[in-house]
Amino acid sequence: MRLKLFKKEIIELCKTPRGWILLLLFIGFSLVNAALARYTPEILAKFGDLGINIPPATFYDSYIQFYKNMNSGVLIAVIIIYMTTVTREVKKGTIYLILTKDITRNNYLMSKYVAANLFFTLSYIIASIIQIAMTALFFSSYYTSEILPGYIVFYLFGLFLLNTVIACSASYKSGGIGAFVGFFILLISPYISLIPVVGKYTPGALANFPVNFLMKSADFNDIIAAVMITAALMFLIIYLSFMKFNKREL
Amino acid sequence: MVAIEIKNVTKKYDDVIAVNNLTLSIPVGSLYGFLGPNGAGKTTTLKLLTGFIKPDSGTITTISKKVSFLPDVPGFYGYMTPREFLTLCADINHIDQKDKKIDELLEFADLKQKNRKISSFSRGMLQRLGIAQALITSPDILYLDEPVSALDPIGRKQVLEMLKALKGNMTIFFSTHILADVERVCDYAAIINNGNLVTAGTIDQLTSKTSSAMIELSVSSITPLLISQIESEEVVEKVVHEDNMLYISVKDKEKAGITLIDIIRENHLILYKYDLKSTDLEDVFVKAVIK
Numbered sequence: 095m096r097l098k099l100f101k102k103e104i105i106e107l108c109k110t111p112r113g114w115i116l117l118l119l120f121i122g123f124s125l126v127n128a129a130l131a132r133y134t135p136e137i138l139a140k141f142g143d144l145g146i147n148i149p150p151a152t153f154y155d156s157y158i159q160f161y162k163n164m165n166s167g168v169l170i171a172v173i174i175i176y177m178t179t180v181t182r183e184v185k186k187g188t189i190y191l192i193l194t195k196d197i198t199r200n201n202y203l204m205s206k207y208v209a210a211n212l213f214f215t216l217s218y219i220i221a222s223i224i225q226i227a228m229t230a231l232f233f234s235s236y237y238t239s240e241i242l243p244g245y246i247v248f249y250l251f252g253l254f255l256l257n258t259v260i261a262c263s264a265s266y267k268s269g270g271i272g273a274f275v276g277f278f279i280l281l282i283s284p285y286i287s288l289i290p291v292v293g294k295y296t297p298g299a300l301a302n303f304p305v306n307f308l309m310k311s312a313d314f315n316d317i318i319a320a321v322m323i324t325a326a327l328m329f330l331i332i333y334l335s336f337m338k339f340n341k342r343e344l
Numbered sequence: 345m346v347a348i349e350i351k352n353v354t355k356k357y358d359d360v361i362a363v364n365n366l367t368l369s370i371p372v373g374s375l376y377g378f379l380g381p382n383g384a385g386k387t388t389t390l391k392l393l394t395g396f397i398k399p400d401s402g403t404i405t406t407i408s409k410k411v412s413f414l415p416d417v418p419g420f421y422g423y424m425t426p427r428e429f430l431t432l433c434a435d436i437n438h439i440d441q442k443d444k445k446i447d448e449l450l451e452f453a454d455l456k457q458k459n460r461k462i463s464s465f466s467r468g469m470l471q472r473l474g475i476a477q478a479l480i481t482s483p484d485i486l487y488l489d490e491p492v493s494a495l496d497p498i499g500r501k502q503v504l505e506m507l508k509a510l511k512g513n514m515t516i517f518f519s520t521h522i523l524a525d526v527e528r529v530c531d532y533a534a535i536i537n538n539g540n541l542v543t544a545g546t547i548d549q550l551t552s553k554t555s556s557a558m559i560e561l562s563v564s565s566i567t568p569l570l571i572s573q574i575e576s577e578e579v580v581e582k583v584v585h586e587d588n589m590l591y592i593s594v595k596d597k598e599k600a601g602i603t604l605i606d607i608i609r610e611n612h613l614i615l616y617k618y619d620l621k622s623t624d625l626e627d628v629f630v631k632a633v634i635k
């Protein structure tokens with residue numbers, strides 16, 4: 095990887111709306127999760143008797159809200175923003191100027207991966223810290239030993255989604271393929287993980303795990319295999335994308 | 345010496361042959377125009393030359409690996425200034441004394457005072473910046489795809505002046521469908537149509553290859569007998585008599601010249617004017633493409 099190109103990727107994320115939108119979504123949701131969890135039962139109670147028994151909110155609800163918003167907001171934005179990582183540069187023509195300099199296709203693609211993963215990681219860490227802080231603000235308790243494993247497992251799911259979307263963008267002419275695969279992972283794979291026997295080894299299991307773990311309906315040992323498989327699959331997808339990108343006609 | 349050697353290169357997209365058995369030698373230091381109508385295979389050839397696509401068959405060899413490329417629609421990072429973009433290009437290539445070089449290139453591209461974001465640039469400015477970025481690596485070979493096609497006359501003139509100034513310092517191979525530009529700056533040209541090379545050579549060679557021409561003739565007395573005598577010659581295609589002038593279309597300008605002088609001498613006429621209208625590249629291009 096060329097450091098200068100990597101630096102350009104980071105500057106690009108800071109200077110263009112894409113980076114800001116993603117960071118603001120990460121921060122925005124983590125700022126409101128705790129408040130939403132805390133006041134939703136009270137707001138619903140104001141509508142009168144809805145025929146459902148709403149238990150008082152606990153700090154667990156704040157974290158459940160965090161994962162829900164990650165799934166329905168932030169990770170959708172990740173797909174939309176990164177599905178054109180390479181295809182956008184091909185379409186704009188910037189890739190032709192860069193690749194005719196002293197840089198290999200591997201260097202070029204590696205810069206994209208590293209910058210995207212670093213940006214996602216930093217944003218996720220910031221969002222996680224804010225989440226804990228806001229939970230502490232709205233609830234008397236804010237931490238349990240189930241929080242950290244859940245964070246890490248969901249982080250890996252996010253990385254898997256991000257890298258698969260970038261891999262599609264590097265491998266195919268259309269950004270639509272990245273979008274299709276990304277939304278499949280985000281929306282369908284959690285249901286695939288419910289398939290008896292084999293489902294628990296699939297990447298989708300990582301999306302369901304944090305909430306189940308918080309609710310004490312899952313054991314950490316149950317997810318280890320899925321974590322290993324997802325990590326291996328992610329590296330394989332990245333590797334294959336390098337091979338495909340090197341052979342791809344631009 | 346040859347800078348770029350293209351031998352029997354073919355490229356197909358499904359059933360469409362974009363480039364068919366192309367063989368071309370581009371001399372070192374030449375400014376080579378690659379002419380053809382839209383869809384002739386020019387961009388495919390340039391992408392083959394720059395390695396962005398691979399030929400189905402044939403070989404391409406270049407004298408140097410120091411090549412640069414400017415696509416037909418150059419894309420830049422719009423949030424950067426031209427200096428920032430050139431700095432990025434210089435850093436990627438580990439250019440020594442980059443600031444000095446960037447200053448020179450911005451001056452050359454007439455962009456030194458344009459310290460605003462690239463996203464606000466006109467097409468002409470983008471094209472000039474495109475050439476500047478291509479030159480930052482001091483390439484031995486510069487490929488340009490339709491560098492002036494989308495520009496207004498002023499923008500075209502500026503870019504062509506830049507190319508002229510670079511002439512001799514490197515081998516420049518540029519595609520275009522604008523004949524006047526090739527005639528204006530190039531010393532060599534090739535014409536491609538439907539993926540096939542039609543003709544190639546120096547501009548003089550190309551224009552002289554077309555032997556047909558128009559001769560304007562004025563003599564002391566133009567009679568119907570003289571006209572029919574000229575028309576009867578095999579080398580003559582058509583004679584038009586207008587305002588004491590004869591406009592004679594001929595198949596072969598060399599042979600026609602000798603024949604016409606013989607006729608004038610036989611008829612004891614005084615020759616006032618003999619003007620051979622030379623064929624320009626446009627005639628060559630039109631004939632090649634229509635064929």
